[in-house]
Amino acid sequence: MTSFLYMFGSEIITDETKAYQGVSLQGVARFFTDTPFVMFATGTSCAVDLGFGMPALEKHLRSSIPTYSLDGKQLAEWGRVLELLADSSDFEASMNSITDSALLNYVVNETATIVASVQNDNAEKILSNADSWTANEIISRLVRKLPQSSPVLHMATPNYDLLAEIAMSASKVPYTTGFWGGVIKSLDWKQSQRQLTYPELVQTGRAKKQPITRRMNHVKLYKVHGSLNVFCKDREVVECDLWQQPPQGYERLLITPGTAKHEKLHDYRDVLLSEYDDAVRAHNRFLFLGFGFNDTQLVNNAITDKLVKDQSDGLIITRDSNSRIEELLSGTKNTWLVCKSEKDDSTRIYNNQFDDWLYIEDKELWRFDHFAKEIMGR
Template structure:
C-alpha cells in the first residue's frame, strides 16, 4: 500500500541524502539554464544549416537519414546520429560541434570568472566541497558537456579542481601527477622531530568522459590545451565524442581515460544528477543500474523538466528522488516511487540550483 508523500517526509529524505558525499553528474541542463545555445536543439539547427554542401554521396545519404528520422519524430538527436558511419563525416561533425560550442563558451568565460554572470550549479558544488570530511577531501564530479562553464565557475568560487591533466602549455593525461597540484608537504604536529606529511586540500576531481573543448590528440597522446579551444592548429584532432555510434567506438578505444570515471562511480553509494536527462546510455550505464536498481543506492535528480527516461529510472530505483518544475507553472514538484503522489511545492522553484542550495544547504 503506497502512502502519501508529505513535505516533512520529502525534506527529511533530501536532508539524509546529503549526509553522504555524493558522486555528482551534471548535464546540458546546467549550461542551458544560462543559454539555450548550449542545448542539443541549438546544435541540431547548426548542423542542419552547415551540412548542406561538401558531402560525398554516401555522406549525404547518411546525413539525410539523420534529418528524416528527426523530421518524423522517430528518434531524438542523439539516437538519430547513429546513422552516421562515415569517419570523415564524423570528424566534420566534431569540428562543427566544437566551433559552435566554443563560440558560446567564449562569450561567457570572462563574465562567469568575474562574477557578473553565474553558472547555476556553482554555489551548490561550492557547498558540497566545503562540507567534505577531513578524511576524504575530493568531490567526484562528471559531465558529458564539452563546454568549460563549470571550470570558469570553479575559478570564480575559488574551488581547487583537477581534470586528470598536468603540465604547462600542453598538459598531459596522468591523474597521479595532476593530484600533486592539490597537495602540499607540511611538517608533522608532534613534539619530537616530526616527519613531513602530504596534505591535500578540498577539491573537485572533474571527469569529462566525452572530452572537452580543450582536449586534443597530439602525437598519439591525449592532451589538454586551453589556447587551442578557438584556434586549433591544422592536423590536430579534437578529443571529443559526439552523439552516434562513432562515440562508442571511440569510447572503447579510449577506455583507459574512462577508467577513473568508472572507478569513481563504483566507489560511491550516493548520486546527485543536475540538469541531466538520462538520455546518455554510455554514462548512465550498467554500473548505474547496479547501483541504483539492484543495490538501491540513494539518488537525487534536480532538473527543470522530467521526461520518460527519468521516470523509467524512478519506477525501478526505490531510493531515487526527483525535483523538477510543475507542468503548468515554474513552481516545484517532488517525486519518489514509494509514494503514490507528486508533492507540489507552490512557493519555491527548487529545480533551480541556487534556490535548492538556499533551501537545503544554506545560502
Template sequence: MDLDEIYQEIQEILRKQLALIIGTGSSISVDFAFGMGALESHLKSVIPSVIIGDNQAESEWKLVLDNLNRKIDFENSLNVVKSGFLLESIIVETGKHVAKVNYQNISKISIGEIPIIALFERLKNALSYTNPIIDIITPNYDLIIENALSHCDLDYNDGFYGGVQKKFDWAQSEQLFNRLENNSKTGKIYPKVYPHIRLHKVHGSLNYFVKSDNVYRNDSLSYFENIKDYERFIITPGETKHKRIVENRHFYREMDNAIDKAQTYLFVGYGFNDIDIDKKICQNINQVSRRAIIVTKDLIGNAKSILSENPEIIAISDNYKGGALISYKGKELEHNKPIWQIDEFANEIL
C-alpha cells in the same frame, strides 16, 4: 512525508560520498544555445555545404535528417553515420558551435552569472581533509563547470598535468594534491590529500585535443576554429561514439572508479539519454547502500523508467505552476518554489 522531512532526507543523503552528474540543463541555465537543440540546428545549417561532393557523407546525412523528421532523437538519429569524413565534419562543427556560444557568454560566465555556483558554494563546505574529494561527471563540452569551480575557489583535477599543454595522466595529476604533514605528537610525516574536485569530462571538452594519438589539454586553443595537427577530443552522439570510447577506455577508467566509490548520486540538469554513463550508474542505484537525487526541469530520456524502477530516488522537476514537483517513494508533493532550478535548490535546502 512532509517538506521538512524531505529536506532532512536530502541533507542526510548528500553527506555521504558524493558524485555529481551534470548534464546540459546546467549549461542551458546560462544560455539556451548550449543545448542539444541549438547544436542540432547549427549542424543542419552547415553540414550540407561542408560535405558537398562526398557521396557517402551526403547519403548518410540525408538519413540523419530523415530520422530527425520522424521525431527520432538527435543521438539515435546519428547512429547511421559511418563515414569518417562526415564524423570529422560533425566534430569540427560541434567544436566551432560550442566555442562560439562559450565565447559569446564569456563576460557573463567570468563574473559568476552561473546558477550552479550556488550548489558549488554549499559543497565547498563539505570538503575537508577527512572527506577530500567530490567527483563531478559530465558529458558537457563547454567550460562552464570549470569557470564555476574557479569562481568558488575550488581546486579541481581533470586528469591533466603540466604547463600550457597539459598531458593526460590521472596518477600524475593527483600528485599535485598530495601533501606531507608533520604529526606534532609522534614526529612522523604522513601523506594527506588536499581537498579538491575531480572533474570527469567523459565526452571530451572544448579545451581537449588529440595529437599523435595522445590526449592533451590546452586552454589557449579553446576558441580557435582549426588548429593544424590537432583534432578536438570531442565524442559526438551516435554509434561511432562508443567506438571512440572503447579506443580511449583509459580516459574513462577514473570515471568508472568514481561511480563505484560513490554512495550518493546527484543528477543536475541530466537527461538520462547517455548509455555510457547511465548503464554504469544504474547498476549501482538499485543497491540499498546507494541513494540518488535528480534535480532537473523535466524528467526526460529514461528518467521516468529509472524513477519507476527505483522509487527511493528523490526527483525534483518543474510543475509548470511556478513551483516544483517532488517525486519520492511513489508519491508526489507540490512545492511553491522552483527548486528544480539548481540555485533555488541549493539556497532553499542545503
C-alpha cells in the same frame, strides 16, 4: 485532502500533506549527510544559455554541414539524418546514420564551433560571478564541507564546454581533469593530483613536529565525452587552452551524438572512462544535475545497478522530468526527483515510496541556486 504513508528509516509517518511535505524535504536534505558522486549534464549549461542545448546544435549542423564539399556517400548519410529528423524529434538517434569518418569529423568540428561560440559569449559573466553557472552554488557547498579524511568531490559530465571549470576557477575551487604540465598538458591522473597537496607540520611530541602531506579540498572532474580543450594524436591525449583549432596532425577528442560516439568512446575508453569507472564503483550516493538520462554510456549498468539493485541513494535535480527518469524511479526506493511542476514554475518532488507527487507551490527548488540556499544552507 489525501493522506499519505511514507517510511523513513524505521519510523512510519502518516499525516496530512504538510507533514508529508516536511518529511520529503527532510529526506532530500539528509541525502547530503555523505558526499555524493556528482553527475551534471546539458541542463546545467542550458540554465546559462539555451545555445548549449541540442536544438541549437541541430540548427547549426543543419546550416553548416551542407557548406562542405560532400561526396555521394556523405550526401546520402546526411540526407538520411535529415529524413529521420523529419519523422522524429530524436536528434541523437538520427545521427546514428553517420558512419563516414570525414563527415563525422565535420560534425565534431562544427559542434566545437558552436559550443565555443556560446561559451565565449558567457565566459566573462561567469568569471565575474561564478554563481551565474548556477550549479556552482551546489558544487561549492559540497567542496567546502568535504572531510579532511576524504577531501575529493568526484564529478562527471558529458558536456564539452568549460563552464564548470570557469566557475570553479572564479570561485577558487581547486580541480583537476587529469592533465598536468605547462601550456600543453599531458594526461596523468596521479601527477595531476600531486599538484593539489600541501605540507603541514603536526605536533608529534612536546617539542617535536613532523611534516606531513595533506590534500586540498578539490574536485576530480571526468570529462567523459571529451572537452573543447582536449586533443588527440597517435593515441596521445593532451589538453591545451590556447588551441582554437586542432594543429596539424591533431584532432579534437569530442564524442559526438549517435552510435559513432560509442565506437570512438571504445577507442579511447581507457583515457576517458577508466578513472570514472573506478570512482563510480567506489560510491553509493549519486547526485544528478540537469541530467536527462538519455546517455546509455554515461549512465551505464554500474550506476543503474547501484540505484536499482543495491538501492544506493540518488537525487535528481532537473528542470523537466521525462519517461526515462520516471522509469528509473519506478525501480528504486532511495532515489529522489526534484523538478519543475508541469503547470508553472513551482516544484514537484517524487520518490517511489510515495503514493503520488508532492507539490510545493511557493518554491522553485529545481533551480540549482534556489535548491542550494533552501536545502543546503550556507
